[in-house]
Amino acid sequence: MKLNKITMSIVAGAVALTASVAQADVKPAVVYDKAGKFDKSFNEAVYNGVKRFTADTGISVREVEPTNEAQVEQGLKKLAKRGNSPIVAVGFAQANAVSAAAQAYPDTKFTLIDMVVPEANVQNIVFKEHEGSFLVGALAAMKSETGTIGFVGGMDIPLISRFGCGYEQGAKHINANIKVIHNMTGSTPAAFGNPSKGGELTRSQIEAGADVVFAAAGGTGFGVYQAAADAGKWAIGVDSNQNHLQPGTMLTSMVKRVGEAAYKSYEAANNGTWEPGFVSMGLAEGGVDWALDEHNRALVTADMETQVNALKASIIAGDIAVHDYMSDNTCNY
């Protein structure tokens, strides 16, 4: 009896010990996309989330910035080997690497942003970019004087078409006759870092009458915003709030809160509530939004603001269904 009690207390103590060890054992890490953590866009948004987590909890986050594709899987595996967990992998291009690393290290928690891999130890976070794009498309249609607006995508993949499709649907919701010009920069990941081409695509769209151009193209976007500013037209940023890049000609930005996603993933792991599976963040969850700040305040009238916010409420309430390009790989809404 007495022995039993002792055993029990030892077990309880051991359990408590492991629990506290598990608490302190959160060694979060992040592997950025090739564009690097200061891309003023997608990766920088993640970086800001990482920074905030460190500031709030005092737990440092190990970072890896791969410069080529081969380094992604190496980076993930190395972090897992060193006992880092959870490891946030940024971007669709890391899906295969995450899948391989998750199989090799089944006890490590992985969080993949923007893509889904069906592994038991991977949390997949995807965003409803089409909902956010719908709002900026609607705003573009309200602002456009020519009845023509443009979209410049990065790499030609369904994920980027999802931005373009939502944008078009939003614009058509405001003005059924509006013309939307779609362009993709290229068919390799380099298409996210080619500002010259982005500028040329934008100029061609402006020549064809577009007066608002939305870029969902990472670093290629800088060329888009510059070309729009040079021509005195409006541009729409993406992922991070990019309104400050060309103040006065940036109509708004389609904000994708990837930083929030990384933060929440770390926080959940820290609290022991991290779960593998599938998380989808839309307007309702605060995963996507449109940006209004001092840099674009003058471009957005109170009336436009009210209208866009009304649309946002309707989408959240389910009154407007925004078509997801990736559900059927077509843009029929």
Next chain:
Amino acid sequence: MNDIFLTVLLTLDATIRVSTPLIFAAMAGLFAERSGVVDIGLEGKMLAGAFAAASVASIVGSPWAGLGIAILVSTSLAMLHGFATITHRGDQIVSGVAINILVAGLTIILGLAWFHQGGLTPALSNESRFLSITLPFVEQLALIPVLGPIYKELISGHNILVYLAFVVVPMVWWVVYRTRFGLRLRAVGENPKAVDTAGLSVIKLRYKALIVGGVLCGIAGAYISTAHNAQFTRDMTAGQGYIALAALIFGKWRPLTVMLACLLFGFLDAVAVRLQGVSIPGIGEIPVQFIEATPYLLTVILLAGFIGRAIPPKAVGTAYVKER
């Protein structure tokens, strides 16, 4: 009709913008290869030039200062290439590729260290970049049918480096075919031994050719980051150095035909931008990837001997060894 005319004009206008760095880089390659030195490092020198120009322009606030430093940096790299391949007779391809890799990494590291923006340089204000120049009498001449729009859309409204590119080409032609230096340059690429026998220094001539190439690559880089764009981003030359090399081969190492090849490749790029998602009657939609691959395809077809023959300078690729 009028719409189609304007579309064609605007496409040609884009062609000129896109071709400009190709022309500078291809002319640089022309000097190097005519002297017998393969220059696969055009890409790296352009990238270094782009980085130097954007960095200096953002700090000093003057595009001209940026251009000057770009030329200096690019020429230094050309001298490095020369030191490895002319003085020490190293493999020209290896040295060129090494420069490309070195610059790709170095620009990002220096950018990170200096500007803390992830390898980017700060966006340039209008004062610190080369802006479009509107030529005189545009509005008055715009009323003239055909010629007016051509003058307004196609000829006017480029930045100074674009005009410089089209001045450089006849200058290169004149230097290569009408000067003593040009004659010796061509000779040293064909038969360095004969040049040596005539009492001229092969090494000096090749260094001179690389200096000219370095200057031209620097201008190409400055154009990319401070005229066509307004900041440096990583790997922003995006393979244009290789396209320029393809144009050099396609143009058979002659200035005017090389320029035409650059314009053709630039035109294909400008058309690719405009043909995206557009269905052409009778043909349907042309895949953009196909148009993007066309410059390389054309070059391969040419090399295979289908469009005339491209004969490189005889001594290209080999270091000169004086007999003892």
